[in-house]
Amino acid sequence: MTMERRHIMLERDFYMRDVLEVAPSLLGKILACRTDAGWLRLRITETEAYRGEADLACHASKGRTARTEVMYHSGGVVYVYLIYGMYWMLNVVTGRKDDPQAVLVRGLEGCYGPGRLTRRLHIDRSFYGEDLTRSFRIRIEDDGFAADYTTAPRIGVDYAGEWKDKPWRYSLKISGNP
Helix, strand or coil, rough: CCCCCCCCEECCCHHHHCCCHHHHHHHCCEEEEECCEEEEEEEEEEEEEEEECCCCCHHHHHCCCCHHHHCCCCEEEEEEEEEEECCCEEEEEEECCCCEEEEEEEEEEEEHHHHHHHHCCCCCHHHHCEECCCCCCCCEECCCCCCEEEECCCCCHHHHHHHHCCEEEEECCCCCCC
């Protein structure tokens, strides 16, 4: 007999914490996106933390701009941006208003790479600023999955000096979970 897991949408308080708490806490959660066929739910397997204006790898290190404006909002909203003119990057804003922090979602179960996952889920610029606690097309859910993880330096931020070595990339260990 298999017990079905109940999916509970994360509430605002989850996102209002520091990015270094939220990034590993997102591992094992379910990213749910509405598609033409219904809700597609995939487990989050890899994240990276970007922590404010002092973090030279964070977009907010250049200050408040039209691109980064949503990072200055209260946690729980989506920050998307385009890289290489072809890949949208999905980020979850965390923390308090005017303290720009975000978690890059790097991998989902069966879908690795931030550009690949946004393509699979049809995430684009229209998701910029979407509220994950109220949206009818994207949300993050908790099904009680117990996550264990490893840490490593972030990827692709060699330009960020000492900030490139921060162990702020989190990867889900898949063991002991059904």
